[in-house]
Amino acid sequence: MHTRPQRPSRAVPLARSIAGLTVVAAIGAVAVLALLGGGPVSGQGGSGGAPGASAAGPPGSSATVQAGGDLSAGRALYMQTCAACHGVSGQGVSGNGPSLQGQGAAGTAYALYTGRMPLPENGVTSLQRKPVLSPGQIQSLIDYVARIAPGPAIPPVDTQGADIAAGRQLFINNCAACHGADAAGGSVGGGFVAPSLHNAASSTVGEAMVTGPGPMPVFRLPIQQIDEIAAYIGYLQSAPTPGGFSLGGLGPVPEGFVAGAVGLVLLLLMVGWGARRPHP
Amino acid sequence: MSGGVAASGPADERVPSSDAGVPGDARPLADRGVTGGYAAPGENIPIVGGAVRFFDERTGLATFGRNALQKVFPDHWSFLLGEVAAFSFVVLLLTGTFLTLFFRPDTTPTTYAGPYVPLRGATVSSAFDSVMQLSFVVRAGLLMRQIHHWAALIFVAAIVTHLARIFLTGAFRRPREVNWIIGFGLLLLALGEGFSGYSLPDDLLSGTGLRIAYSAALSIPFIGPWFASLFFGGAFPSAGFISRLFVIHVMLLPGALIGGISIHLLIVWLQKHTQYKGPGATEHNVVGLRLWPGQTFRSVGLFFLTVAVIALLGGLFQINPVWEYGPFVPYTAASPAQPDYYIGWLEGLLRMAPGWQVTLFGVTIPEPFVPGVVIPGLLFGGLWAWPFIEARITGDHREHHLLDWPWEAPWRAATGVGIAAIFVVLMLAGANDVIGAWLGIPVETLTVVFRVLVFVFPVVAWFVTYGLARGRLRRGSAPISRPGGIALRRNASGGFEEIHERSAEAIAHRAGEP
Numbered sequence: 001m002h003t004r005p006q007r008p009s010r011a012v013p014l015a016r017s018i019a020g021l022t023v024v025a026a027i028g029a030v031a032v033l034a035l036l037g038g039g040p041v042s043g044q045g046g047s048g049g050a051p052g053a054s055a056a057g058p059p060g061s062s063a064t065v066q067a068g069g070d071l072s073a074g075r076a077l078y079m080q081t082c083a084a085c086h087g088v089s090g091q092g093v094s095g096n097g098p099s100l101q102g103q104g105a106a107g108t109a110y111a112l113y114t115g116r117m118p119l120p121e122n123g124v125t126s127l128q129r130k131p132v133l134s135p136g137q138i139q140s141l142i143d144y145v146a147r148i149a150p151g152p153a154i155p156p157v158d159t160q161g162a163d164i165a166a167g168r169q170l171f172i173n174n175c176a177a178c179h180g181a182d183a184a185g186g187s188v189g190g191g192f193v194a195p196s197l198h199n200a201a202s203s204t205v206g207e208a209m210v211t212g213p214g215p216m217p218v219f220r221l222p223i224q225q226i227d228e229i230a231a232y233i234g235y236l237q238s239a240p241t242p243g244g245f246s247l248g249g250l251g252p253v254p255e256g257f258v259a260g261a262v263g264l265v266l267l268l269l270m271v272g273w274g275a276r277r278p279h280p
Numbered sequence: 281m282s283g284g285v286a287a288s289g290p291a292d293e294r295v296p297s298s299d300a301g302v303p304g305d306a307r308p309l310a311d312r313g314v315t316g317g318y319a320a321p322g323e324n325i326p327i328v329g330g331a332v333r334f335f336d337e338r339t340g341l342a343t344f345g346r347n348a349l350q351k352v353f354p355d356h357w358s359f360l361l362g363e364v365a366a367f368s369f370v371v372l373l374l375t376g377t378f379l380t381l382f383f384r385p386d387t388t389p390t391t392y393a394g395p396y397v398p399l400r401g402a403t404v405s406s407a408f409d410s411v412m413q414l415s416f417v418v419r420a421g422l423l424m425r426q427i428h429h430w431a432a433l434i435f436v437a438a439i440v441t442h443l444a445r446i447f448l449t450g451a452f453r454r455p456r457e458v459n460w461i462i463g464f465g466l467l468l469l470a471l472g473e474g475f476s477g478y479s480l481p482d483d484l485l486s487g488t489g490l491r492i493a494y495s496a497a498l499s500i501p502f503i504g505p506w507f508a509s510l511f512f513g514g515a516f517p518s519a520g521f522i523s524r525l526f527v528i529h530v531m532l533l534p535g536a537l538i539g540g541i542s543i544h545l546l547i548v549w550l551q552k553h554t555q556y557k558g559p560g561a562t563e564h565n566v567v568g569l570r571l572w573p574g575q576t577f578r579s580v581g582l583f584f585l586t587v588a589v590i591a592l593l594g595g596l597f598q599i600n601p602v603w604e605y606g607p608f609v610p611y612t613a614a615s616p617a618q619p620d621y622y623i624g625w626l627e628g629l630l631r632m633a634p635g636w637q638v639t640l641f642g643v644t645i646p647e648p649f650v651p652g653v654v655i656p657g658l659l660f661g662g663l664w665a666w667p668f669i670e671a672r673i674t675g676d677h678r679e680h681h682l683l684d685w686p687w688e689a690p691w692r693a694a695t696g697v698g699i700a701a702i703f704v705v706l707m708l709a710g711a712n713d714v715i716g717a718w719l720g721i722p723v724e725t726l727t728v729v730f731r732v733l734v735f736v737f738p739v740v741a742w743f744v745t746y747g748l749a750r751g752r753l754r755r756g757s758a759p760i761s762r763p764g765g766i767a768l769r770r771n772a773s774g775g776f777e778e779i780h781e782r783s784a785e786a787i788a789h790r791a792g793e794p
Contacts, residue, residue: 164397164398165397165399165400165401165402167398168399168402168606169606172484172609172614173612176484176612176614176615177612177613177614177615178615180614180615180616181484181485181604181605181606181614185717186616186713186717187615187616187712187713187714187717187722187723188615189722189723189724190722190724191721191722191723191724191725193717232398235397235398236604241598241601242415242416242422242598242603243422243423243426243597243598243599244426244595244597244598245596245597245598246598246601247597247598247599249601249604250616250714251485251616251617252485252600252618252620252621252624253616253618253624253711253714254714255433255597255599255621256621256624257621258593258597259430259433259437259621260621262593263430263434263437263589263593264441266589266592267364267434267438267585267586268441270582270585270586270589271357271360271364271582272357274357274360274578274581274582274585275355275356275357275359275360275578
């Protein structure tokens, strides 16, 4: 069960990467043509029934276009930091790490940019941490994993000019049940925690929606709605909190705590002070 | 001394006639003590003096007032807790009146068009719209809303602290069982006020709470569906319920609270305060500060301090941001969703109770009935009847005017702390998702932990408290802190000595005592 994965012969991955290069180049060319043709990639959404990958444009489009086809750096990095747990071809290692199948560029970007991967050491829980890889390294890994474990592309989230009011409605309907009305996060059962979105980048929001990491479902929404949700989350992050210090956005629990720990304690101190007798 | 009602005020050499104000007294009012030691306020100013005399000759209020001003208040900080509650209530009345000027108890759908961008164009109820107006348009509206909400949290906290003092010192014993019952009723009214106020804005959080209340009402066997429908005006969410809640929140419950508080204070007045054991204190007197000037200044100061603390909370800390929750839409919910802390124990009961639904003799008892109705009823019913329960257990039916220090009745102290422990566990269980996310413990695990704790922790707390109290009793009878602290005096030889005599304080005798 715990046999270490055999080191693959060099020929096979090399052949794969050459093939990959060709595919990427072809897709890149198509994408460039599409862009030149003026058709917005995200314009197709609307029904809400389109699968997440295609909602964000053709698979592998935006991420791989800029990659310029250099998969060797990504491959080397993958072998060094990922393969021990996820397997040399992303098939997963039984008892050590899950398969990456279906993760694609979006899932990879989500895991790496939020520091959930690579794990600081074996056996610890995957949590939001400071990313340890540089943006360049992350990009080459995204390109490589998108190649060996195809999945949804990174949705080109653009919150500029997105309708925040529509985003609020979508957020309450789809996200608030787990992440909370303030996006402060919360328990979702089974030991899972819907993380706080107070520091989430809008690209991360989009990546999580199209891949559904952990217990989170995949949200197959048109890119415009992803933009709106991300814009509302950005609003919650940056807008001032009317009424004073926010108590974490967790509702009556911290409010009750402050009422007791601050209000009641202050009042008891004052009662004690007020009841002091002047010396005769 | 006759012991009549008006004569039950503090007897004092400066009140010449002890029969003042007895009904049927045929002497002119001016002879019934009105001409005592003091000049009436403003007597030297012709118009004011004339007016005062005019009213006094027709009402005899001067005598009453003079007696009243000499009422003695025990000199211990724990006697001020009830005042904090009363002052929070004043803040609630004042800010609440401001809020009613702008709140619309109406569920008619309307389109939000105010300044809060994320809600623009949303369909909201008129009630929610008016709360948004209050929060973002009305000058100082948000501040008033927040002060009102914080005052509610402080109000209940102060009531509970006051109640804990009464419980632990045995102040509820005969003849004060009556006031325990009224005071406990006031706590229930305050909880009702709190929950109805929490529900009024018609936001997502309050709607979720109302749905739980509706379900609990629905779960009562036999009458549930009828009762819930009658109370809520139809199936939830009924269009008319906000206006019903509004009447409950701004008229019925505040009216009942004002009436209840009045009776509560009147009875304290008639029965006089209890007091701790201390120098000069007996079962037949009250040692402490007179209402005027000592207690008056102390209370007025405390009033402003209470207002200051509540205003500080309201001005500094955001509470109940309804704009984030948005309008109540029955098919949505946000998490975490809790009631305000004082209903948190009920939430905890519902969260930790196993989902058992039993059918007895063809009658289905729905899951929420036991945790949502029966157990709260037993807990509160037991506490409500506590003076009688304790008298039955101890067989002590005598009058008590001197208080026990908490450790002097270890059994009672342990029981009180044990009951508090139950409520603490229940409240934590009501916040299980927040605690779980915070500590990284699965909610399911926490639920099991709380199910065990709710039985174990109170028992542990009982024995620990009992042991501590017994230990304290054994170590000696001197109280930890003498009421009023220690006064020092420098003597002729340059050393310091404690002053034990209480020359400055008043001693008032109980009604019927010489």
